[in-house]
Amino acid sequence: QQQVKQSPQSLIVQKGGIPIINCAYENTAFDYFPWYQQFPGKGPALLIAIRPDVSEKKEGRFTISFNKSAKQFSLHIMDSQPGDSATYFCAAGTASKLTFGTGTRLQVTL
Amino acid sequence: NAGVMQNPRHLVRRRGQEARLRCSPMKGHSHVYWYRQLPEEGLKFMVYLQKENIIDESGMPKERFSAEFPKEGPSILRIQQVVRGDSAAYFCASSPGGGRRTEAFFGQGTRLTVV
Numbered sequence: 760q761q762q763v764k765q766s767p768q769s770l771i772v773q774k775g776g777i778p779i780i781n782c783a784y785e786n787t788a789f790d791y792f793p794w795y796q797q798f799p800g801k802g803p804a805l806l807i808a809i810r811p812d813v814s815e816k817k818e819g820r821f822t823i824s825f826n827k828s829a830k831q832f833s834l835h836i837m838d839s840q841p842g843d844s845a846t847y848f849c850a851a852g853t854a855s856k857l858t859f860g861t862g863t864r865l866q867v868t869l
Numbered sequence: 870n871a872g873v874m875q876n877p878r879h880l881v882r883r884r885g886q887e888a889r890l891r892c893s894p895m896k897g898h899s900h901v902y903w904y905r906q907l908p909e910e911g912l913k914f915m916v917y918l919q920k921e922n923i924i925d926e927s928g929m930p931k932e933r934f935s936a937e938f939p940k941e942g943p944s945i946l947r948i949q950q951v952v953r954g955d956s957a958a959y960f961c962a963s964s965p966g967g968g969r970r971t972e973a974f975f976g977q978g979t980r981l982t983v984v
Contacts, residue, residue, distance in 0.1 A: 795975075802873075802960055802975035803912065848911055855925040856902065857973065859911035
């Protein structure tokens, strides 16, 4: 199975809040799990990525939590800002390609 | 270091015409991937190429679509006899070789509209 399920579809948080986006995968051959941020009319930008040998990775305000046994991973955005308002995609992949989730539209309000 | 360059950014074609989308990878990257994004959806893998080789085309429609990455010049995604259902954003990504080949960086995309 190649599917990657992402939730929620949309999310509204106040400035300073911590939005959490979740993804689940099925293919145990996946060994690379990136998150991308996409603004309207732009290409996806790589935010942060993790490999299955670690359970957490933090870069700036972005943290990935990874649960290999549950085949789930999530993105946390600390101290969210209005400029973080965008669509976020999780993905899971092997050497040759990525399978993307359906995206989460995040809105950070003042 | 310029990012992944795609052109044109917007392309309008009439049904039955051909669409040619170009992608120049980041400097030093030898792997190119093409993805298609329909409105309000995630990206769907189409094809993975290295110079002069198609590595994985499992996401490519069997007819009308082809891709190449020649020794010199950009990668080309070619859609023959376009139909309305081909209207989408087409994104190219590139990555370095070796163990980091899955760290893909995307271009701004080509938005194809078939009228």
